[in-house]
Amino acid sequence: MSDTAIIINTAVAVLAAVLLIVRFRLNPVISLIIGAAYLGLSTGMGAEGTVKAITTGFGEIMAEVGLLIAFGVLTGAMLQEAGAIQRLVSTLLRTFGPKRMPYALSLTLATALQSIFLDVLLVISAPLARNLAPRIGSVGTARMATALAIGLECGIVLMVPGVGTVALAGLLGVPLGRMLIFGLILIIPTVALSVAIMSFVFRHGWWDVAKDEQPGMFGDEATGAQSEAHGQERTQEQTQPTESVQQAGGATQTALEPPEVQERRHISLIVLFMPLIGALLLIGAGAVLDVAGIENPVVTFVADPVIALLAGLIGTSLVTRYSVGRKRVERSIATGFRESGQILILTGVGGSLAATISAAGLGDILGKYFTASTAAPLLVVWVIAAALHIAVGSVSISAITAAGILAPVAPAIGLDPVLIALAAGAGSLFAVHVTSNTFWLLQSLMGQSTRGTLKTCSVGVSVASVVAILLIQPLALIV
Template structure:
């Protein structure tokens, strides 16, 4: 049991290095990983290999996929396709359901596009919708934050849910199905609850600091139509889900189908489709600049994600993952309690380090051996961990400041339009997970 103490010590060191020493999360994770390896008595000769092997194994599984997904999303944003999708979805709703349309647009856009980019794209639309539908601006802003944060946390090809399959050992198509459905439920339920709660807590005198800063978007010569704009996202999703369904119905896939439906190839095809769609309104140099920006963003994400993979490899090599599973089994293997623990651990990491990516990856690596001990499919463990990582973003999270400052809100206002709606969505997602694990454990 002393190894559980060493795990706690290494986690505390990681958090302190990020918060107090201000080291980059990737560096902090690697230092904490090496410390855990030493404390858990992994030999010095093996430790470096375990760390680099864990990093490399996770990168082999998701590195190219994440890169292609980020390029796809950047091209969708820069080509104007993301704005077309947002305007169309919001325009299809009535005034009564405008907030659901706004949150749904944010949810769909944030599947391939980073949270900050999605928010900046949707802020002018949120301001306009709030005025036209006679809804409070903070409700519109919070709905965007809720939709974007949920998708970015739970639906591949964003890094957190894409890594879930590699860390916990299941097909990414299952994550796409469960994460997509659970995320959609969290958005719909979350907006309904948020709409009821916000008027009770919003205080303009302290929550508003100034006028919204309107974000001007650089126009493209020719924006794509709605269906064309949606194509780069729809193509890889359909390909991946086809492979998952084919495997479930017919068993082993033929070789060509295994290649074509692999997530890396599917996202490569999606990125190529994004290039073709963007070519209608962007020059070759503009598209290459867009892809270069995406690659820079991908490098930071992959470094943090890979460091989390190294941490998981040391946990596995030290036998700590099995020890956690044994402890859960010794207490009766109660799935409800275990999934709630996953959620709370993810929440604790989100509060401590701010980054949802760090919180997700670290929590899933710690809980990677849990599913067999509680008799559920590992996707439910992933969902509980991801829901916890969504829960309590606050002042140490860059997304908080983007969400608070652009609409002109104070710190307290930011807590009510960023932290509160994402917390509500995370609780709805947790309830979905607990019900799903009970009704359809798939263990």
């Protein structure tokens, strides 16, 4: 089959999957499998070859990242149950003060808390951010909402153990330690610069409280006075009912838990997070030693991402069990299993489409036109991921699909796969909008209008997307 026919059929397969998801509201898992099946059959792979590519792609990415995603989500679920997130935000407030909170909160969400399922993390952190907003100035709501959006979305696809990041690393064969180090190098300046840019434009008149906020939704007059007391209550671990979370003007509320359920032994915050931090340090240390050419069987074993995250999971289960009791730990683990199931299946079918694209020979074709010395491959990855995200509204799907299209190119032209992973992640952040669940959660939980959410979420995260690809380009010169 000609090169042109393969390129056209690949484009049709991807566009068909997007159309099925957006226009016909078909489940993304089914849509991606249909796209992969069409591509295999249309490029002459035959029924047997097509099925083999789909199943092999699913199995290979699950072998790479399945346990990592499950361990990360379960760890996050237990930290959530122990109230670690509320305490961490209170600690950040005391340490940095209200004026620096947008930076501190955004960087913390993007780096330290990515094991927690995004929607859960947003529901937990948004009320605390909302309470802090009046204390940081007239555009406090805008700055805190933007900080939440940028931190949450960037962490998913740029920082280990974010589910998108782990999936990208597995798909492209990037060692997780290497992905962790390069992701950390990229995400800190990306988040800090993006929050600074958005804060600047908000301070200079790009925020209209009357049109961009919905005053009165949460009793704003009492919010500022209550915020410090709220933080102190969480820090001191008093046995209070969990704060209700309102969505869309009270349309949805989480039930108040009885005081006895909230009882917990006081454990230092650093102790709660130490198992997860220790796991990430082990993974990072393994990557550093690998680069330095130092080999030690014991270090190689404990620094393996699966072993390191397993140790972190076990450690977290022990400290949270001491803090909140066995029953609540078991409940959190059950929640974690439910959350990780859908993530694993979606990641797997993303691998199926990527494997079919590779088997069709697209990588060899594109390799003829790209060279490692040019910026074109990274920009193409970014543009493809951005376009897919605008259409589909899923950060993870768009990143995995874009990376899969150009993954075969990496060995052909000598481009480091970690750069492709980062470029795909950066592109998938562009234009978070009304097709995203994060968009509507931010609108309701932060008391914004749709217009305001378009500014804080859509524009804010898009700025981060552009900043990230601009920072990735210099990395390509040194990697």
